[in-house]
Ligand SMILES: CCCC(=O)SCCNC(=O)CCNC(=O)[C@H](O)C(C)(C)COP(=O)(O)OP(=O)(O)OC[C@H]1O[C@@H](n2cnc3c(N)ncnc32)[C@H](O)[C@@H]1OP(=O)(O)O
Ligand SMILES: Nc1ncnc2c1ncn2[C@@H]1O[C@H](COP(=O)(O)OP(=O)(O)OP(=O)(O)O)[C@@H](O)[C@H]1O
């Protein structure tokens with residue numbers, strides 16, 4: 070009789086009290102769960118950083134929340150730099166300033182209020198400091214190992230909803246955007262830059278969905294429109310438990326790229342801010358997404374590159390990641 074998942078994990082937890090036990094071996098059946106043939110972790114690596122409870126929580130849920138990881142002072146500096154970018158006081162190469170679709174397609178709004186997201190701030194030393202913060206990398210290493218690339222950077226400024234519900238981010242898996250593997254060696258760090266709750270559109274996660282596969286993503290059929298490249302999953306279990314991650318300024322969630330997540334409408338008058346970085350092991354390998362569920366996003370990205378750089382551009386989906394990735398720890402071995 071197979072033990073239920075939770076029971077198996079309890080066995081793992083007991084093993085952690087016995088340092089002599091090798092917990093690297095992978096288990097395939099309940100028979101392996103014994104003192105002599107111990108169990109391994111699939112989603113986390115052996116470090117002294119995560120407590121056994123944190124490690125099991127990530128294995129089981131696909132995310133962990135670390136309270137108060139980034140200082141108030143650092144966040145205020147990121148916020149200040151964000152304002153300088155919005156007012157065009159600084160111009161950062163490669164940075165994408167994204168406006169909410171309902172604003173972009175209607176009136177002209179200037180400055181910070183027009184910006185829904187900054188993408189690719191890797192050339193901004195002040196914002197990129199976020200990706201190199203030692204207290205974040207310490208956790209990231211538990212998932213990626215010691216060679217760490219910062220692959221994708223964002224500062225999200227979720228606007229007050231205009232009434233069209235476009236401030237929502239549909240449920241998705243971040244791996245949809247990434248042509249590199251293995252998925253288990255990729256992790257996102259997402260830090261609240263202020264108090265974030267259901268009112269202003271916190272992250273919503275479907276715990277445990279990181280154990281599934283990459284699903285098909287398409288534009289949701291939303292009446293009020295949807296932001297460019299905000300693809301969503303249509304085929305998810307609507308009865309799967311949802312967790313609304315309410316966070317304080319500085320709290321940071323680390324999550325697996327297959328974890329299904331999104332964010333709700335911002336019902337407040339303020340702009341809800343968060344800063345994030347997707348890290349990957351530098352040992353990851355690029356994959357060809359042709360014929361896979363990722364073909365639609367790869368074509369869209371390549372088309373946008375042609376629009377920006379000229380129709381003769383032959384930049385591939387993979388190339389766009391090679392250019393953006395930055396080493397933050399160890400050696401740039403592959404990516
Ligand atoms: C784990 C990863 C998860 C994700 O990354 S999900 C999001 C991924 N997003 C991206 O990579 C960024 C996508 N956005 C962009 O590249 C740019 O914002 C975008 C859409 C090219 C627009 O930038 P610009 O060209 O500088 O803006 P523009 O004001 O000149 O507008 C040009 C045309 O684009 C339209 N537009 C602008 N913002 C939009 C939006 N949010 N959603 C949909 N359409 C949008 C705009 O209306 C205009 O269209 P038209 O040419 O007038 O028909
Ligand atoms: N029709 C939909 N199709 C796909 N995703 C949706 C749809 N409606 C909401 N979502 C997404 O589901 C996630 C959870 O939404 P949910 O309604 O549970 O919370 P919320 O939007 O934060 O709360 P509220 O409804 O109070 O604003 C969000 O990521 C949201 O963008």
Ligand SMILES: O=C(O)CCC(=O)C(=O)O
Nearest residue numbers: 225227238243331332343
């Ligand atoms: O801050 C948010 O709303 C989440 C954004 C997100 O999940 C993403 O851009 O991949």
Ligand SMILES: [Fe+2]
Nearest residue numbers: 241242243330
């Ligand atoms: Fe995401």
Ligand SMILES: [Mg+2]
Nearest residue numbers: 237332333334
């Ligand atoms: Mg909702």
